[in-house]
Amino acid sequence: MGAAFILDLRLAVDSAPISTLPLCDVRLMNDARFPWLIMVPQRLGMADLIDLDPADRAVLIEEIAVVSRALKAVTECHKLNVATLGNAVRQLHVHVIARFADDVAWPQPVWSVGHTVSYRPEQRNRMVEAIRAALPS
Amino acid sequence: MGAAFILDLRLAVDSAPISTLPLCDVRLMNDARFPWLIMVPQRLGMADLIDLDPADRAVLIEEIAVVSRALKAVTECHKLNVATLGNAVRQLHVHVIARFADDVAWPQPVWSVGHTVSYRPEQRNRMVEAIRAALPS
Numbered sequence: 001m002g003a004a005f006i007l008d009l010r011l012a013v014d015s016a017p018i019s020t021l022p023l024c025d026v027r028l029m030n031d032a033r034f035p036w037l038i039m040v041p042q043r044l045g046m047a048d049l050i051d052l053d054p055a056d057r058a059v060l061i062e063e064i065a066v067v068s069r070a071l072k073a074v075t076e077c078h079k080l081n082v083a084t085l086g087n088a089v090r091q092l093h094v095h096v097i098a099r100f101a102d103d104v105a106w107p108q109p110v111w112s113v114g115h116t117v118s119y120r121p122e123q124r125n126r127m128v129e130a131i132r133a134a135l136p137s
Numbered sequence: 138m139g140a141a142f143i144l145d146l147r148l149a150v151d152s153a154p155i156s157t158l159p160l161c162d163v164r165l166m167n168d169a170r171f172p173w174l175i176m177v178p179q180r181l182g183m184a185d186l187i188d189l190d191p192a193d194r195a196v197l198i199e200e201i202a203v204v205s206r207a208l209k210a211v212t213e214c215h216k217l218n219v220a221t222l223g224n225a226v227r228q229l230h231v232h233v234i235a236r237f238a239d240d241v242a243w244p245q246p247v248w249s250v251g252h253t254v255s256y257r258p259e260q261r262n263r264m265v266e267a268i269r270a271a272l273p274s
Contacts, residue, residue: 050217068187079223087218
């Protein structure tokens with residue numbers, strides 16, 4: 001038996017759980033300025049896409065598509081931004097962000113623009129529920 | 138017969154050709170601050186990953202892995218950043234960027250940090266040749 005997967009503490013603090021897909025934990029980033037999900041492959045010691053084996057990468061890209069479609073359906077966004085950066089938190093995670101031509105960062109990426117605005121709890125719960133309902137069960 | 142794929146003019150101006158894989162045109166962004174590749178799937182009218190069909194997505198994620206490995210081998214980078222944003226240029230393209238803990242943007246993403254520094258032609262040609270040599274032929 002391998003060691004159990006443990007979510008990075010900073011990712012855990014900055015986000016709320018939505019769903020667990022076969023490969024990825026899907027979570028809502030706590031920033032009400034942007035509908036912003038993160039996906040964390042439940043694999044130990046991964047930092048970059050090339051650390052995953054090809055079978056996991058094939059699952060990941062289709063889970064990204066599933067999550068992207070759910071986010072687009074809920075938000076009716078203008079554009080999706082999908083990225084794996086990992087400069088601050090090294091544990092492999094994928095950002096899936098709904099963008100609008102009138103959001104506060106457009107057309108820049110969302111990172112390093114202004115300051116995080118936390119959701120009110122009921123607002124966050126509504127978003128979590130909406131995304132969960134839009135994901136395949 | 139469908140219409141031929143045409144590379145977005147801004148992507149063409151901002152980057153130099155390296156190689157063409159089965160799906161993607163691989164190009165070097167003309168910014169000497171960061172070893173920065175872009176990959177453009179040769180498909181018409183695509184903006185987001187979810188616009189590709191699943192077979193193309195499966196090819197794309199493995200081409201991203203191949204290009205990432207080549208970039209890492211050439212640069213010995215600390216981290217890879219992989220992203221598809223498309224807020225400024227809507228044509229689907231994937232950024233693959235080699236990051237170092239001492240680069241000018243670290244730990245921020247490279248976008249919207251400072252100003253582009255063009256390669257000297259011979260410096261650009263060396264990078265193009267090095268990446269090309271590191272890609273599977």
